[in-house]
Amino acid sequence: MYAILDIETTGGKYNEEGITEIAIHRFDGHKVTDTFISLVNPEKPIQPFVVNLTGISNKMLRTAPKFHEVAKRIIEITQDTVLIAHNAQFDYRILRTEFRRLGYNFERKTLCTVDLAKQLIPDRDSYSLGKLVRSLGIPVSDRHRANGDALATLKLFKLLLTKDTSKTIITETTREASLGELSPTQLDIVAQMPSETGVYYMHNREGEIIFLGKSTNIKKKVNQHFTKIGQKARKLQKETKKVSYEHTGSELVALLKENEELTKNKPRYNANHGRSLFTHGLYAGVDEQGYRTLRIAKYDLRLKPVSTFNSIHSAKNLLYKVTEEFLLCPKMNGLSEAKANCSNYEEEQCYGACIGKEDPETYNKRVQDCIAKYSLEGKNFIIVDKGRELGEHSAVLVKNGSFNGLGFYDLNHQINNIHILQSIITPMEGSANANYIIESYLRKSKIFKILELNS
Numbered sequence: 001m002y003a004i005l006d007i008e009t010t011g012g013k014y015n016e017e018g019i020t021e022i023a024i025h026r027f028d029g030h031k032v033t034d035t036f037i038s039l040v041n042p043e044k045p046i047q048p049f050v051v052n053l054t055g056i057s058n059k060m061l062r063t064a065p066k067f068h069e070v071a072k073r074i075i076e077i078t079q080d081t082v083l084i085a086h087n088a089q090f091d092y093r094i095l096r097t098e099f100r101r102l103g104y105n106f107e108r109k110t111l112c113t114v115d116l117a118k119q120l121i122p123d124r125d126s127y128s129l130g131k132l133v134r135s136l137g138i139p140v141s142d143r144h145r146a147n148g149d150a151l152a153t154l155k156l157f158k159l160l161l162t163k164d165t166s167k168t169i170i171t172e173t174t175r176e177a178s179l180g181e182l183s184p185t186q187l188d189i190v191a192q193m194p195s196e197t198g199v200y201y202m203h204n205r206e207g208e209i210i211f212l213g214k215s216t217n218i219k220k221k222v223n224q225h226f227t228k229i230g231q232k233a234r235k236l237q238k239e240t241k242k243v244s245y246e247h248t249g250s251e252l253v254a255l256l257k258e259n260e261e262l263t264k265n266k267p268r269y270n271a272n273h274g275r276s277l278f279t280h281g282l283y284a285g286v287d288e289q290g291y292r293t294l295r296i297a298k299y300d301l302r303l304k305p306v307s308t309f310n311s312i313h314s315a316k317n318l319l320y321k322v323t324e325e326f327l328l329c330p331k332m333n334g335l336s337e338a339k340a341n342c343s344n345y346e347e348e349q350c351y352g353a354c355i356g357k358e359d360p361e362t363y364n365k366r367v368q369d370c371i372a373k374y375s376l377e378g379k380n381f382i383i384v385d386k387g388r389e390l391g392e393h394s395a396v397l398v399k400n401g402s403f404n405g406l407g408f409y410d411l412n413h414q415i416n417n418i419h420i421l422q423s424i425i426t427p428m429e430g431s432a433n434a435n436y437i438i439e440s441y442l443r444k445s446k447i448f449k450i451l452e453l454n455s
Contacts, residue, residue: 002027003081003108004157006150007091008054011047014220015097018042019067020056023146024077025154027084029161032154036077037147039064054144067098078108086129086153088112089227113156115229120163129153186226189243193219197386199257200245202236202269210239211269212261214254218245236269250385250394252441253406259437260428278436280315281305284371287332290360291353292367294319294333306375307443308436318443322374326366329353374443376435377401380453382421383438385446393448395425396438402430403438 004025009017019040026034039056041064051057074095085091088110099106114127124132129152133140138155142148193200200218202211202225215221222243225236248254262273276299283305285293296315299308309315316335323333323344330336330344331354344350351358376398383396387408397404407424428434441447 001081002029002084002111002157003078004150004154005078005083005085005088005091005095006146006153007085007094008056008144008146009050009094010042010044011050012044014223015093017094017097018044019094019098020046020050020054020061021146022070022074023150024074025150026077026081027154027157034077036070036073038070040070041066056145068102071099071102071104075106081108083108083110084113084153084157085110086113086149086156088114089229093227112229113153113160116160117156120160129156132156185241186237189240190219190223190226193222193243193245194247195219196247197249197251197254198245198247199254199261200243202240202267203242203244204239205241207242209265209267211236211267212258212265213270214248214251214258216251216254218247232269247388248394249388249392250396252383252385252396252437252447253394255437255441256396256403256406256428256434259431259433263429263431277433278308278310280309280312282307282309282315282319282374284367289356290364291329291332292360292364294322294328294367294370296334304377306371307439308432310436310440314440318374322370324349326370327351328366328370329363332363374439375401376439382451382453383442384448384451386448395421397421397425398438399453401435403428403434404430 004027006023007019008021009019011017020042021037021039023037024035025032039061041061043066046056046058046061083092089112092108092110096106117124117127117132121132121136124135126132126135129149130140130143133152133156136156136159138152138159140148140152143152195217197214197216198218199212199214200222201209202222204210211225213221225233225240228237246257248257259277262270266273279299280296281299281303283295283297283303285295287293294306296312296319299305307318309318319333319335322328323330323335327349329342329350329352331338331342336342336344336354338354341352341355342350345352345354351363353360353363378401380399383398385394385396387393392408392410394406394408396406405425405427407426409424
């Protein structure tokens with residue numbers, strides 16, 4: 001016996017959502033034997049984007065029953081069933097959370113039509129409910145309303161049952177009631193995590209770090225690890241016995257620590273630790289007329305880039321930006337294929353380097369100013385950013401154009417004294433990845449301030 005379920009919620013913070021609508025169809029594998037559909041007063045406002053998505057407004061729910069008034073009906077219609085939902089982890093978590101607020105432990109086995117569809121109908125472009133059912137020719141109405149989505153899920157499930165001729169996949173993917181929910185131990189772990197920026201470490205029984213990562217919300221990220229699906233995720237969940245963390249305050253510090261510690265610790269559940277974080281570079285050159293050029297290319301170990309990027313798109317965004325900022329020529333920078341002058345010349349945003357009108361020395365001075373601003377090469381400075389608590393700042397040290405280490409200091413601490421600076425900075429290994437992290441962070445202009453140092 002199955003209970004086909006769909007829930008609409010208010011949206012909002014994780015585990016603080018409220019149910020706005022619920023639809024359940026009790027299905028015996030052949031026909032629907034019972035149905036329950038109801039709006040639910042969540043006793044909290046709906047997020048505006050959810051109102052636009054579902055069409056359910058706060059006004060519609062004022063006279064709707066509250067969850068405790070429909071709880072008994074939900075228990076009855078789902079009794080001795082396996083809950084079926086598209087992304088069952090979400091719907092089951094929401095239901096269990098609501099029942100937990102009433103002091104009731106709601107437990108059912110669950111089956112996810114996303115998982116089933118991936119195994120029984122492989123190689124689809126999308127497994128979202130709307131796109132999947134449309135691709136299968138299944139009619140759907142009232143999308144993003146509980147009953148519309150529940151009926152679509154029911155039709156999809158019927159098709160999947162037909163495709164499962166061996167009946168083994170359903171057996172294998174049926175989950176125990178705890179799947180998608182946190183165990184008591186995991187709940188305790190998540191409760192101890194801060195909703196702040198830093199690096200977290202997942203340990204096995206022996207205390208070994210088996211995974212580490214950074215996040216601007218450690219609690220949320222660790223919770224996601226414990227509710228994620230997939231073979232690798234389940235192994236990590238099973239082996240994790242403790243999670244520790246280091247609060248950094250600054251996202252830049254967290255990124256640099258993550259990069260450094262992945263290289264040193266090589267946790268077995270971190271994929272591709274030590275891999276390059278960037279794919280493209282911005283390179284300076286000189287053309288036949290003596291004009292300096294800026295071009296984007298895939299990263300080449302043999303060449304020294306002005307700056308590095310994780311995609312060609314982010315590289316182009318900067319190149320367009322600096323071309324405008326320093327009144328450079330798009331044609332000289334490979335952004336225009338004009339045979340004569342570039343369009344910027346006609347708009348008086350280029351002084352004519354593209355047609356040899358501007359003196360190369362004058363033009364090259366602006367290119368050099370651009371390189372000096374966006375390259376770390378030869379620079380010595382400290383990036384001052386957020387600290388771990390009020391009155392504290394973080395300091396990231398760059399020496400001779402390379403990341404050198406980081407530390408924290410109080411507001412009244414004088415970091416322009418080299419001896420004091422050396423005592424508060426934790427030395428770290430400079431690398432191309434660390435430089436990329438710093439360069440991309442600086443491009444976002446998030447930093448508090450930069451202190452130049454004498455070489």
